[in-house]
Every structure is written in C-alpha cells, then in structure tokens.
Amino acid sequence: MKTILVVDDEDPIRQLLQEELTEAGYKVITAENARDALKLVQEEALDLVILDIRMPGMDGLEALPRILGLKEGLPVILHTAYSQYQESFMSWAADAYVVKSMDLSELKLKIKELLKE
Amino acid sequence: MDSLKKLTTIIMAGGKGERLFPLTRDKAKPAITFGGLYKIIDFTLSNALNSGIRRIYVFTQYGSFSLDRHLREAWDIMHPDLAEFIYSMPPQQIMVNRWYRGTADSIYQNLTLLEAERPEQVLILSGDHVYKMNYREMLDFHLSSQADMTVAAVPVLRAEASSFGVLKVDTRGAVENFLEKPAEPPGMPDRPDYSLASMGVYIFRARTLVEEVIKDAKKKTSKHDFGADIIPQMVGRKRVFAFNFADPDGTPRYWRDIGLLDAYFLAHYDLLGAAPTFDLFDPDWPMRCRPQLYPPSKYITSPGGCLAVGDALIAPGCIIEGAVDRAVLSPGVRVGRGATIEAAILWDRVEIGAGAVVKRAIIEDGVKIPPNFHIGVNLKQDAKRFHVTENGIVAVPNNVILEE
Numbered sequence: 001m002k003t004i005l006v007v008d009d010e011d012p013i014r015q016l017l018q019e020e021l022t023e024a025g026y027k028v029i030t031a032e033n034a035r036d037a038l039k040l041v042q043e044e045a046l047d048l049v050i051l052d053i054r055m056p057g058m059d060g061l062e063a064l065p066r067i068l069g070l071k072e073g074l075p076v077i078l079h080t081a082y083s084q085y086q087e088s089f090m091s092w093a094a095d096a097y098v099v100k101s102m103d104l105s106e107l108k109l110k111i112k113e114l115l116k117e
Numbered sequence: 118m119d120s121l122k123k124l125t126t127i128i129m130a131g132g133k134g135e136r137l138f139p140l141t142r143d144k145a146k147p148a149i150t151f152g153g154l155y156k157i158i159d160f161t162l163s164n165a166l167n168s169g170i171r172r173i174y175v176f177t178q179y180g181s182f183s184l185d186r187h188l189r190e191a192w193d194i195m196h197p198d199l200a201e202f203i204y205s206m207p208p209q210q211i212m213v214n215r216w217y218r219g220t221a222d223s224i225y226q227n228l229t230l231l232e233a234e235r236p237e238q239v240l241i242l243s244g245d246h247v248y249k250m251n252y253r254e255m256l257d258f259h260l261s262s263q264a265d266m267t268v269a270a271v272p273v274l275r276a277e278a279s280s281f282g283v284l285k286v287d288t289r290g291a292v293e294n295f296l297e298k299p300a301e302p303p304g305m306p307d308r309p310d311y312s313l314a315s316m317g318v319y320i321f322r323a324r325t326l327v328e329e330v331i332k333d334a335k336k337k338t339s340k341h342d343f344g345a346d347i348i349p350q351m352v353g354r355k356r357v358f359a360f361n362f363a364d365p366d367g368t369p370r371y372w373r374d375i376g377l378l379d380a381y382f383l384a385h386y387d388l389l390g391a392a393p394t395f396d397l398f399d400p401d402w403p404m405r406c407r408p409q410l411y412p413p414s415k416y417i418t419s420p421g422g423c424l425a426v427g428d429a430l431i432a433p434g435c436i437i438e439g440a441v442d443r444a445v446l447s448p449g450v451r452v453g454r455g456a457t458i459e460a461a462i463l464w465d466r467v468e469i470g471a472g473a474v475v476k477r478a479i480i481e482d483g484v485k486i487p488p489n490f491h492i493g494v495n496l497k498q499d500a501k502r503f504h505v506t507e508n509g510i511v512a513v514p515n516n517v518i519l520e521e
Contacts, residue, residue, distance in 0.1 A: 021445045062212075065228070069213030073335060090328045093334070 002115055007037040007060070008052040008079070010107075012098070019052065020104050021111075025088060034058035041070050048114060050107070051094070053080040061090040068093060068116040075114040079107065120256055125236035125323070128161055128169050128433045129220050130244030131178030131207075136377050137516040139504050142483035144183035146375070147244030150464045150482070152388055152397060153432040153445045154406040157375055158186050158244040160380060162203070166246070168252040174230070175244065176223045178216060181207045182426065184244075191407035204231070219341030226332040231323060239326050241319040241343065247384055247395065248316075248372040249402045255360045256320060258290075265355040268348065271320035271362040272311040272369040278302035281314035281342050284359045291356040308367065313359055316372055319343060325355060352368045355510070371395050378506045381443040385445045385462055389428045409433070413447045422454045436457070438502075439469070453488065461493070481515040490519060 004026045021028045027072040029044060031037040031053055039095045041049070049067060053060035060078060067076060077087045078085070078094040085091050111117075134146030141149065147158035165173055177184050185205050195201035208216050208226060215468070218221040220241075224231075231239070238259065240252055250269070259267035270284050278299075285294040287305040295315070296302070321329075322515040329347050333339050339346045351357050362370050371394055373384045387395040397404060411434025418424050419438055427442035434448040437455035446452075447464045453471035461475045464482035469475060473486045476493030485494065493511050494500060504512045 065212040068334070069215065072337065089228045092327055093228070093331045 001025065001027050002047040002117075003029065004111070005037060005040055005046050005049045006030045007032075007034065007049065007055075007063070009033060012054075013052070017104070020108075024108060026111075027116065034060065034063035035065060037098040038066055038070065040041070041074070043069050046071070046074060048111060049074060049080045050074045050111075051076055051081065053078060053085050053091075061085065061088060064090060064093055077110055077114070120238070120260060121169055121253065123237035124170070124172075124175045124240055125231065125234050125238075125254065126165060126240045126242065126252075127224070128158065128165075128242045128244045129223065129317075130158060130174060130175050130184055131181075131217055131223065132245070133179045134245070137375070137381060139512055140378070141180070142514065143180065145177065145180035145244075148180065148183035148187050149375075149381075150166045150447055151247065151375065151381070152385065153430045153447050154409075155404060156191070156406070157247065158184065158187070159191065159404060159406050160247050160249075161242050161244055162192060164248070164250050164252065165290075166405065167402055168250075170240070170252060171199075172193060173203045175203065175205045176217070176220075176227075177205045177207045181205065187407065187520070191405070214266060219339075219346070220343045221330050221333045221339075221347050222341035224326065225334045225341075228330075229328060231327060236323045237325050239321045240322065243317045243324065243374075244377050246316065246318075246372060248370070249395075249399070250318070250362065250370075251319075251374075255318070255437075258360050259320040259358065262290065263356060264320075264358040264360045265322050265350075266351055267320045267358045267360050269316040269362050270313035270359040271316055271372045272305060272308065272367070273314045275302050275304050275310055275312045278312035278314055282348070284313045284315055286313060286359045290358045290361065292348075292352055292359050294359075295352050297349075298330075298355075313361065315344060315348070316362060317344060317374070325351075326460055329355075333429075345469070352405055378479070378504075378512055379508045382462065382477075382506075382508075382510045386443070388445065389432055389443065419454055423457075438471075447482070459493075461516075473510045476515060477509060478511040483515045484513055484517070485519065487511075487519055 008014050013080045018028045051060045077096045079098050081100045083099050086097050095114050098107045130147040136143035148156050151157045153243050283296045283299050284292050285303045286292050288306045305311050318517045373380050414431050414435040417438045422438045423440050424439040429441050430445045432448040435446050435450045438454040439452045441458045443460045444458045445462045449466040450463045451468040455472045456469045457474045459476045462479045466483050467480045468485045470488030472489040474491045478493045501513045
C-alpha cells in the first residue's frame with residue numbers, strides 16, 4: 001500500500017483528504033504544519049506528499065525544497081486554494097500544482113500519475 | 118541599457134582549483150594573484166563593470182574568506198542606494214543542508230534570490246578566466262536569436278580542440294551538439310580547421326534556467342554542472358546558441374582558462390612585450406584591482422649589482438638591484454644585488470637575496486629566497502622540496518622556510 005503525507009493547516013481539509021484517499025486505497029498520514037511534515041518525511045517511508053502553500057510558520061514553498069533535500073525524488077503535489085503561486089519559481093520544483101476543489105478527481109488523477117499506477 | 122536592468126549576473130567562484138595546487142591550498146582559485154596587481158576574478162569583474170553591469174552575485178564556497186576579503190578590499194565600489202551591488206553568496210544552508218554540489222546546484226539553492234529579483238535573463242560567468250569581453254554584445258546576440266540559452270565560444274584550432282567542451286553549430290550559430298573533450302572535434306561551418314570551444318560563459322532566459330536547474334536537481338546521476346549536465350540536457354530540446362567570441366574578420370579573441378599551473382605560468386607571457394596578446398594598457402577596457410599604497414619602484418645601480426631589466430611587468434614598491442627578464446613582479450618585491458630573475462612570477466613582497474637565481478618559477482607572496490640560492494636550475498633538487506610541473510615550472514609556496 002502506498003503512503004501519502006497530507007500537509008495542511010486546515011483540519012477539515014486534512015479530514016477530507018484522509019477519508020477520500022484512504023477510501024481510494026492509500027495509507028494516509030497527516031501533518032498540520034511544515035515543521036511536523038519535515039520530521040515525518042525523515043521518519044516515515046513515504047511515496048508522495050500533498051503540500052498546502054499558505055500555512056502559518058513555514059509555508060509550503062519554503063518547505064518544498066527542504067522536503068526534496070531530505071528525500072530526493074519524493075513526488076510532491078502543491079495543493080492550494082490559490083492559483084497565483086504557479087508563477088513562483090520555487091513552485092516549479094513540485095511535480096504537480098493542483099488548485100483546491102471539493103471535487104478531488106484532479107488531485108487523485110495526479111496522484112495516480114505520479115505513483116505510476 | 119534597459120536589457121541590463123532585467124539581467125541578473127552571477128559569477129561562479131566556488132571551485133576548489135585542485136589542479137592549481139599548491140597555489141590554491143589556502144585560497145579560492147579566483148583569489149589567486151595574476152599579472153602582478155590582480156586577482157584572477159578581477160578580469161571577470163572588470164569585464165562586467167566595463168559592460169555596464171552593476172548588480173553582481175559572486176557564488177563562493179571553497180576558501181570563501183580569500184574572496185570575501187578581496188571583494189571588500191578591492192570591489193567595495195558599488196552604491197546599494199542606486200541598486201548597485203556585488204554580494205558574495207556562499208551556500209546558505211537554509212533551503213537544503215548541503216554544500217553546492219556543482220554550478221547548476223548553486224543556482225537551484227538560490228532560487229529564492231532569483232524569485233526576489235525576477236530577472237528576464239541571467240548571465241553566468243566564471244571567476245577564473247582571463248579575457249576581455251563586452252557582455253552586452255553577447256546579450257544582444259542572445260536576445261536577437263531569441264535563445265533560451267547562449268554559450269560564449271571561442272574558435273580554437275581543431276587539432277587542439279580535444280581538451281575543450283566543443284559546440285557543433287549551424288551557420289546561424291544554433292547549437293546542434295555539445296561534445297565534452299571529443300576525440301574528433303567538429304569544425305565550424307565556415308572554418309572547418311577551427312572548432313568552437315565553450316568558454317563557460319552563459320546567458321539564460323531566466324525561466325528556462327529555473328526549469329533546467331530544477332530538472333537537473335532531481336537527476337541522481339547528475340554532477341549538477343552547467344558544462345557536463347545542463348548544456349547536454351538542453352541541446353536539441355531548447356533554443357541553444359553559440360556566441361562566437363571572434364573579431365569580425367574571424368580572428369579568435371583572447372580567452373584563457375587558468376586551470377593548470379602551466380597555463381597560469383604561460384598566460385603571464387601574453388601580458389609582456391611591445392604588442393602583448395593580452396594588453397593591460399588598454400584605455401578602452403581598464404582592468405581594476407585593489408588600490409594599494411606603495412612608493413614608486415626603485416632601480417639601484419651598484420657595484421656588482423648587474424642591474425638589468427628586460428621584458429617585464431613591475432608593480433609599484435619594488436626595489437631592484439639585479440637582473441630581471443621575462444618576469445612579472447607584484448608590489449613590494451626585492452631583488453638583491455647581482456640576483457638573476459628569468460622567466461618568473463613573483464608575488465607580493467617576495468625577497469630575492471643577493472646573487473640568488475630564480476628561473477621558470479612561481480614564488481608565492483612573502484617568500485624569502487636566501488642569497489645565492491638557486492631555483493629552477495636543478496629541477497631534480499627542486500622537486501625534493503617544491504612542486505615541479507610536467508613542463509618544469511617550479512612553484513614555491515609560502516609555507517616553506519629556505520636556508521642558505
């Protein structure tokens with residue numbers, strides 16, 4: 001079973017993703033901030049990270065290179081309510097950029113692609 | 118000038134320069150003395166200044182203090198309130214916990230810097246080359262070619278091109294292939310006896326640069342180097358052009374990579390003579406160095422002194438009582454009575470004792486050569502104490518104490 005880390009400061013989003021992705025057959029771990037996420041990236045065997053951008057403390061674009069520095073080649077999907085970060089150079093280091101939506105089909109599709117399922 | 122406003126300039130100056138050992142054992146290669154008064158990086162910085170560039174990042178790593186100190190002492194000339202600067206940038210260890218793995222990785226590690234600047238083009242230079250180049254001409258070529266990346270390339274005789282990264286180009290300068298040290302270098306379309314050698318000088322469209330260094334950062338097999346990884350990764354996929362570093366009549370312009378002790382030594386001969394191949398006395402392209410307070414050089418005729426000066430560059434503050442021929446002397450050098458200096462490079466404050474002989478040698482700053490001591494006369498003897506190159510050049514570092 002593939003393991004996905006969901007990083008988001010909003011509780012309802014973490015819950016939604018946890019439920020939907022578990023149902024889709026993934027093991028889901030969550031973190032509510034980037035610092036906890038970086039710890040989990042080091043400790044857990046992860047297959048993919050779903051990373052929110054706007055979070056208090058360290059934001060997703062600051063966390064992204066750190067995650068890639070810890071686990072080279074670990075796929076990361078930026079998952080944000082905002083589309084303007086797509087122009088940020090740092091966001092280009094992510095494997096995908098998905099704008100948040102109640103409909104998770106795009107996100108699930110990207111996960112499948114990146115996990116080569 | 119507008120195109121320069123949207124240009125970010127980065128000088129790569131972090132390499133270890135192991136092939137220049139022992140000169141690099143305590144300092145970065147770009148901080149090595151060259152041409153009497155200069156550090157090697159002064160040529161690239163002067164080129165930038167003469168091209169109208171006023172915003173420069175110097176990426177440092179190995180021996181960074183030697184460069185920081187030089188930038189402070191010689192290049193503290195920009196006005197940040199006019200948006201001018203020269204900043205040194207060692208690995209910040211913020212984004213990732215590692216050193217720069219290569220030139221491309223140093224860009225990757227500083228993406229936040231490019232994000233803050235948001236340039237349209239990025240000029241990437243090397244801090245260890247000796248040449249005169251107007252980067253604005255290259256930028257114009259890059260923009261008019263609508264290139265994603267432009268590589269400056271100098272024509273070298275095809276027979277001698279096998280030691281370079283060679284670009285195969287079409288008649289417009291579009292790069293069709295890049296070959297690292299090819300056994301059979303491809304000739305230029307209009308001059309089959311010449312090949313185009315990459316000079317390690319690049320201009321990138323900023324967006325392309327970011328895409329390519331990110332892509333490279335994810336490659337496990339990559340050395341994260343522009344020459345070895347980024348150019349080959351882009352050729353055939355992106356618009357890569359070669360900027361021919363030659364005069365309008367096709368004569369290759371002067372460019373030297375100071376990679377080896379022999380190259381370092383030989384390049385000094387290009388500075389000497391009535392019509393040197395690399396002229397430091399060019400009013401249109403002044404080379405800047407650290408201003409130093411020294412009195413004028415003094416030449417003393419004395420009984421048995423044998424004062425004689427042939428082809429040479431002699432910096433201020435020297436006192437000479439012996440014979441100096443085909444030599445380059447940094448400030449504060451003393452050449453004692455009856456001493457002979459022949460084909461040698463003497464760094465700052467070297468003292469040559471009376472009657473000593475120094476031939477085909479590089480002497481580091483502060484070395485005191487005792488009276489009647491011989492260097493470069495008996496190479497077997499020299500090799501016991503000093504580094505002697507394949508071509509018989511003796512390098513005397515300043516961590517040795519010589520006795521009569």
